[in-house]
Amino acid sequence: MRVMIFGAGYSGKAIGRLLSGQGASVAGTTRSAEKGKTLEAVGIRPFVFDGASLTEALLGELSETTHLVQSIAPGSEGDPLIRLCGQAGIRAIMPKLEWIVYLSTVGVYGDHNGAWVNEETELKPVSVRSVERVEAEQAWQVVAARDDLPLAILRLSGIYGPGRNTFMNLAHGTARRLVKKDQVFNRIRVEDIAAATAFLAGPKTAGIFNVTDDMPSPPQDVVTEAARLMDMEAPPEQPFEAADLTPMARSFYGENKRVSNAKIKRLGFNFQYPNYMMSLEDLLGSGSWNQKA
Incomplete structure (x- = not known):
């Protein structure tokens, strides 16, 4: 190949x-x-x-x-x-x-x-x-x-992983818990x-x-879990409507869906990181969370 x-x-x-x-x-x-x-x-x-x-x-x-x-x-x-x-x-x-x-x-x-x-x-x-x-x-x-x-x-x-994840945002002080009713992302x-x-x-x-993963979830939940794992206080929740966002960042919240990965799994593919909770725990536990992206 x-x-x-x-x-x-x-x-x-x-x-x-x-x-x-x-x-x-x-x-x-x-x-x-x-x-x-x-x-x-x-x-x-x-x-x-x-x-x-x-x-x-x-x-x-x-x-x-x-x-x-x-x-x-x-x-x-x-x-x-x-x-x-x-x-x-x-x-x-x-x-x-x-x-x-x-x-x-x-x-x-x-x-x-x-x-x-x-x-x-x-x-x-x-x-x-x-x-x-x-x-x-x-x-x-x-x-x-x-x-x-x-x-x-x-x-x-x-997409997230070593060097690009919520832990990095928390460490840099840029993490936010934006709340939009019923909003989920994969x-x-x-x-x-x-x-x-x-x-x-x-x-x-x-x-x-x-x-994609198995767990479409509200974005603020990911920040909350990452802060818990780092033994940090999570940033306060902010209503999405009042948040100061770039047009591109705001546009992401204009799309709300739950994406199925069943097709590739039917072929026999197994996701190593099927949900953000186990993935975040792995990133922190392995020390790879802050590796250079």
Whole structure:
């Protein structure tokens, strides 16, 4: 397995670390040579990608790639990799490609007033970024169908893990307990994203899968539990309506749903961190909560 991760950031690094540890040859893109050092440290060969052009070195690596992980968010101009492939198609630059995984978001479902959603639920994206994600999902489906390639689309919920979690917010004094009536969110530990990717990559499984925990919960409950585990006083509750939030932060609260992960579990995948309570306890107990992200 020769893997290329476009956008080897927080989730991409976790995927690369796991696949490299399993014996795969893993490469990944980053914006600068300096950031490439952090990829090398976890077993990922770095290639600089500016989002606008493919270097000769990167093209050489892509000519040998068998498994593609696309983690770069689309913008107003669409998915950058599809745009660079142009009319020639993806096989023109990746002739040995056998499988694609696109990392999307549960934001594509939009607001369902707290109801359960699954992979068959109607997509009702609210924010501009979620609309762009729907368009990117559809674009990758066209690309995969054109070249008869298996495509897995992973719809991810709120990502957290070592170096990015509520403990960090409490330690930095930025944690808040915002309360909005009946609001719930799903979450996903970054290691479970990596494990789900590896699980699907081996047999080159195609399909759309929600990669999320089992416990959609009010966000203030997570802060309360983290503070309890750290033996700290939780910050006071604040009504959402009166909170000073950026437009992006406020937009997250405009989507209320419970996301089911039953489909990928029916294939035999087991989440290592199925709920935030056991996950927070693990992060604190292992000392990994404040590792560099």
